[in-house]
Amino acid sequence: xxxxxxxxxxxxxxxxxxxxxxxxxxxxxxxxxxxxxxxxxxxxxxxxxxxxxxxxxxxxxxxxxxxxxxxxxxxxxxxxxxxxxxxxxxxxxxxxxxxxxxxxxxxxxxxxx
Amino acid sequence: xxxxxxxxxxxxxxxxxxxxxxxxxxxxxxxxxxxxxxxxxxxxxxxxxxxxxxxxxxxxxxxxxxxxxxxxxxxxxxxxxxxxxxxxxxxxxxxxxxxxxxxxxxxxxxxxxxxx
Numbered sequence: 001x002x003x004x005x006x007x008x009x010x011x012x013x014x015x016x017x018x019x020x021x022x023x024x025x026x027x028x029x030x031x032x033x034x035x036x037x038x039x040x041x042x043x044x045x046x047x048x049x050x051x052x053x054x055x056x057x058x059x060x061x062x063x064x065x066x067x068x069x070x071x072x073x074x075x076x077x078x079x080x081x082x083x084x085x086x087x088x089x090x091x092x093x094x095x096x097x098x099x100x101x102x103x104x105x106x107x108x109x110x111x112x113x
Numbered sequence: 114x115x116x117x118x119x120x121x122x123x124x125x126x127x128x129x130x131x132x133x134x135x136x137x138x139x140x141x142x143x144x145x146x147x148x149x150x151x152x153x154x155x156x157x158x159x160x161x162x163x164x165x166x167x168x169x170x171x172x173x174x175x176x177x178x179x180x181x182x183x184x185x186x187x188x189x190x191x192x193x194x195x196x197x198x199x200x201x202x203x204x205x206x207x208x209x210x211x212x213x214x215x216x217x218x219x220x221x222x223x224x225x226x227x228x229x
Contacts, residue, residue: 036220043117043204043220044156089157100146100169103156108219 005029009108010065018075022088025069028064033064034101035073037084044087044102047073057067085109114140117221119205125227126195134190134224135207145188146218147180149173156204162188172225195228202226 003025012018023035035047047061049053050071055062061074075082087106118137126132138145147159161168162180168180179191188207192199202223208216 025229032215038156041152041202041223041225042151043222046217088155100158100161100171101156102158105155107195110157 003102004104005101006086006088006104006107008048008105011112012075012078014080014111014113015077017092018048018073018078018082018109018111019077019097020073020086020088020109021070023070024088027068027090031090033062033068033071034089035062036087036089036101038041038087038106039081041085043102045084047086059087080111083109083111086105115141115219117207117219118223119203119207121224121226123225123227125229128197128228129170129194131201132195132226133191134192134205134226136188136190136204136221138188138205138207139219140186142207142209142219143206144178144184144206144216146208147190147208148204148220149201150204150223151198151201154163159190159203165168192226195226199229200228 003026032049034049036044038044048057048060048066050062064071076083085106085108089101120135145162148156148209150156158171158178160170160174176192177193202225204223205221206218208218
């Protein structure tokens with residue numbers, strides 16, 4: 001099962017930063033933290049991933065604590081289009097050459113005008 | 114930006130009928146996947162595929178399911194005899210051929226299957 005814990009829902013005002021937390025206290029040394037989001041049953045959209053260093057791209061920033069037991073996804077200026085379910089995934093099982101993502105229920109983020 | 118494309122976007126089928134869902138993965142990707150999501154539930158792994166064979170499959174992926182890469186671009190999921198409980202959104206995904214963790218899996222927009 002998913003090895004992450006996320007709040008089921010969060011609200012954020014449009015234009016403000018959205019900070020989405022994720023606990024992954026049992027993460028192992030070689031497991032990456034991935035973030036995806038799903039807008040109203042569309043296909044999951046990749047946002048960002050990291051191992052131990054903080055990461056930033058055009059969509060978001062990922063802050064990983066030094067002990068790697070938790071992380072925070074930051075959307076710096078949330079818009080209405082960022083309303084979605086956000087998934088934090090750390091369990092990426094190996095199967096030979098491949099890997100599979102194991103999904104939890106995520107955080108439903110509502111960005112309000 | 115390259116993307117995974119899926120067809121059809123929505124299909125309604127009678128119980129017991131065969132269904133084929135089609136996917137065109139990102140062109141330089143060599144690893145392919147199918148996931149599904151029943152309405153209101155988690156995204157679930159079905160199968161992964163590499164080098165023209167199944168790498169791993171979940172307990173959901175029983176004998177009624179099969180996957181195929183019939184040519185250099187398409188990747189298909191076939192459900193031989195659909196059941197009501199197969200109604201779900203089916204997502205195709207792909208990733209680059211690269212060893213090591215930190216690889217990114219990209220998803221298509223999904224095919225919504227309704228079995229009646």
